[in-house]
Every structure is written in C-alpha cells, then in structure tokens.
Amino acid sequence: MYPVLKTDLKKIKENVSIIAKRCGEKNIDIMCVTKVFCADPKVAQAVLDGGATMLADSRVKNLMKLKDLNAKKVLIRIPMLSEVEEVVKYADLSFNSELKTIKAIDAEAKKAGKVHDILLMVDLGDLREGVLPKDVDATVEEILKLDNINLYGLGVNLTCYGGIIPSTTNLGELVEIATAIEKKFNIKLQMVSGGNSSSYYLVENGQIPTGITNLRPGEAYVLGRETAYGHPIEGLHSDCFTLEGQIVELKEKDSLPKGEIGMDAFGNVPSFEDKGKMLRAIVAVGQQDARPGDLVPRDEKTDILGASSDHLIVDITHSDKEYQVGDILSFSVDYGSLLMLATSEYVTKVSE
C-alpha cells in the first residue's frame, strides 16, 4: 500500500564505500549515522557492507534495532539519566558532556560487570553539546577516577545548531586539546572525532587536520551531499531514497481558487498565480508524511503546487506522460522529509 519509501541498498552501499575509501586515505575511519532512516537494520547492513565498522544513532531505541548487526554501536546524543541502563546494554560507546551522567553510567556499568567507552564532547563554538575547552582538563581528571568508564576519545559537533563551519582552525583546536590531554594525563586516546557531514569537504580538499581520526557522516552518504556548503559529493548517488505516492484524483481545473480566500489548513493565507486551466493530480501523501517543499518530482515536467495534511497537489499539465488515476508519482526527498517519512507508521518501507 502506498505511500512507499523506497531505499536502494546498492546505492547506499556504494556511497558509503566511496566515503570510507576517501576518509581511509587520510587515516580517518567513519561511524555512519543511521538516525534519518530510523536505523532500519536492512539499510544499516548495507552501510556495513559498504565498509563502515561503526553504526551511530542518537536514540537508544534505534540502537536496539541494530543489536544483531556485527558493528560497534555508538550513541551520539548525550544520554538521558533515564536511559543509562539501556545505554550500557545497547551502546558500545556513548558521547557525553555531563559528569553527573558519566558517573551514573559508571555505576550502571559496574552492576553489569562492564567497562563502558565514552567520548567526551567538546564545544568549539557551535553551542550545542560539549564541555567548553577551559573545562576539559578538570572533566577528564574526574572521568579518569571512574573504574568502569574508559575515556575512548574526544569529539566535536559543528554546524547542526550554530551553523559553524568546520575548519582547520576549530578542528585543529580539537586535535591540540586531545594531544595536551594525552600528555598531561599520560593516556592514549583511541578516537578524535571531527564532526558530521559538514566536515567531509575538508577530507576532499586535503585540509582535514592530522590527528582527526574519525568522522560521523549521515547526510553525506544518505543524500550524497556535504553539508558545510550543501554541494553534491562527486561520484555519489543523490537518489538512494524515493517516495512513491498514488494518484487518487486527476482533473483539469482552474489555477486560481474561486471565492473569497481565507486561511488554509495550517492557518496561512495562501496566494495564487493565474496560469489558466491546468491538469491537476492529487497524490495521497500530505504534510503528515512529508513537507511538500522538501519533495522534488522525478518527472521534471511536473510541479508541486502544495499540500494539506493528506493531499499533495501536483501540476502535471506539461508532463510528457499521460498519467491516470492509480498511477504512481515518484519524488526525491530532502533530509527533513526523509526523517518524517522514515518515522511515520503510515508509510510503507521497501528496501531492495
């Protein structure tokens, strides 16, 4: 039953393998982030087939779905105190920034007879998660006192909140902090994780600082795009995911609504351009499934006019194809809509 979110597993695998290879040439390994497709295990397996050795997600519930896959599982959102038990059970490594939580994980790991790996996040200016550089030393000192916690490394996240672009300067600072920590405490860090898909362009232009040992691509392999500047990555597929919806009505109608215009279904007052009569298809997909502005019709001669909760209206006047009721329209999806579609129980998932 439609709508269907289709995943091309071969393209996912190829995207991952290219990124893994280009990062590998710079001595960088990758953990692939699975949150945008809700960690569907089949897609995650394709990621592993492409050469990733670690799977990362922001939600423990997603890591649970991956428990049978042969890879190191990483929790990349700072854990909630309410999920510490699950973190120890389902994550092999978790990202942290709060001593209170790290101590709770230590206690839980002790109960489970485990030593839990953590990555300490450092905030280098994006103002999302992480301890400030001035607090790293004192935090590390406390972490090293805990018997059931292993400080696996340091990491940074950029761009997602503050829009800060990764550079040789801020990533260089992370490497400097890591080196200073190793020296001061006489320890060896196994990972210095230099960010998400927005750091990838530094791999391609050769400017990624030596000492960054890991990146965490999500969007880069999912949509084939780096996210510092939004450029497509050469050689990668941008169409791994496709939304398919079915036409439920197809009629020639005016382009201008008739009568006094008030608010639409979402409280906005719409405006319209008079393009005369047009052939309009209603596809059974709506704002509940995806944001219409995030969808791009694969038939380039069609145009999305708008959507209410459950109806997507498409101008098919100029298409070369003679569509009929029951036909399927396909769309490329952007990040936000992919997340919504993957999360929705109304959308059938097919991967092949």
Ligand SMILES: *Cc1c(COP(=O)(O)O)cnc(C)c1O
């Ligand atoms: C979501 C996320 C990523 C992946 O981000 P992309 O922009 O999809 O590459 C990496 N690291 C952290 C901490 C994240 O939250």
